[in-house]
Amino acid sequence: MRGITLPSWNTDDYAGPQAGTxxxxxxxxxxxWVTFTPTWYQDTVTDAAMRTTDETASDASLRHxxxxxxxxxxxxxxxxxVDLTKGGDRAEIHPGDADAWFAAYERFITHYAGLAADAGVEQFAVGTELAGTSGDGAHWSRVVAAVRERYKGTLTYAANYDEYRKVAFWKDLxxxxxxxxxxxxxKPTTDTARLRQAWQPIVDELAAFSARTKRKILFTEAGYVSQRGSTTAPYSWTVSKRDGDAEQAAGYEALLATFDGKPWWAGVCWWMWDDWPDSGETAKKLAYTPHGKPAEKVLRRWWLRGE
Structure with missing residues (x-):
């Protein structure tokens, strides 16, 4: 998979004039490949249900x-x-009533499974970074079964890097x-060799995990902001306020050079392309997008070879 995520933050982003561009x-x-991320919300980590808001991509815009x-x-x-309206990390969602939450979650995720089937979507993720629930294999297995009734394509779940070993339902995906x-x-670095060396113990760990689960591993997200220090905390939007284009590019280069050709690696979907006009909280020059930066040249060099 050679992919990039195009997230949405408002109802009509995906129907906007920039979409085709x-x-x-x-x-x-x-x-x-391109990944789309319609989002529902709950107020607190213990709520029993999630809902649409004016930040949820409309179904019409998604089909478009x-x-x-x-x-x-x-x-x-x-x-x-699924995100939180009052701030916080979706990984901390731990519903007070698990049965009620999973019933609501099943309604949410099967809605999109049906839309994906109707629209010819090639791959579907049944959840993203829900570490507070992903150890509950029984509930999640029922959710996946309900998704499979509606959608016949490839299924995955997007576990955070510190969560994947605890996910209890890989056998269902x-x-x-x-x-x-x-x-x-x-420490910040633009030394690609040093970054590749840092990846090596992770490579060994992932190769063993793939063999154990008998599943290839897809990086459903990966990315680096254009900020100095981005490789020290790739999950952070606010590592520093200093330009880090070179460090971002080194991060891209090191990941692709490390994993390219690994038989158990299914590819990567980078987080993320440009924000929609007037919606970005982080200036483009400091944000995750590789667009117009050295990191985009890295992608082109790797992905356009031989074409």
Whole structure:
């Protein structure tokens, strides 16, 4: 998978005038996949249900952008998210009533499974970084079974890098998905060799995990902000306020050079392409996007070789 995520933050982002432009730009990097992230919300980590808000991509906009992606020659992954309206990490969601929460979650995720089936989406993630629940194999197995009734394509779950070993339902899925935000050191660096060395124990760990689960491993997310220190905390939007284009590019280069050709590695979907106009909280020059930066040149070099 050579992919890039195009998230949405508002109801009509995916129907906006920039949608076609962004997809063409993504395809021009050599990407062959794009991921979309419709998001529902709950107020607190113990709530028993999630709901749409004015930040949830509308179904019409989602169908629209999936069609545009296919027209641009891109395959699609749908990766619905649950977030918190009052701030906090979705990994900390730990419902007070597990039965009620999973019943609500099943309604949420099967809604998108049906939409994915209708729209010809090629791959589907049944959840993202829900570490407070992903050890509950019985509930999750029922959720996955309900998804499979509606959607016949490839299924994964996007576990955070510090969560994937605790996920109890990999046997129910086709791919192990990991959001690959491992810190690669405690000091900023643009030394690709040093970063590749930092990846080596993780490579060994993942190869063994793939063999144990009999599943290939997909990096459902990976990325680095354009900030000095981004490789020390790839999961952070706010590592520093200092330009880090070179460090971002080194992070891209090290990951692709390390994992390319590994028979158990299914590829990567980078987080993320440009924010929609007027929606970004982080200035583009400091944000995760590789667009117009040295990291985009790294992608083109790796993904357009031989084409």
């Amino acid at each position: 962004y997809l063409r730009q993504i395809a021009d990097t050599g990407a062959r 952008i999936i069609r545009l992606a296919h027209e641009a020659g891109l395959k699609t992954m749908l990766k619905p998210h 086709d791919l192990v998905g990991i959001d690959a935000y491992w810190p690669l050191g405690d």
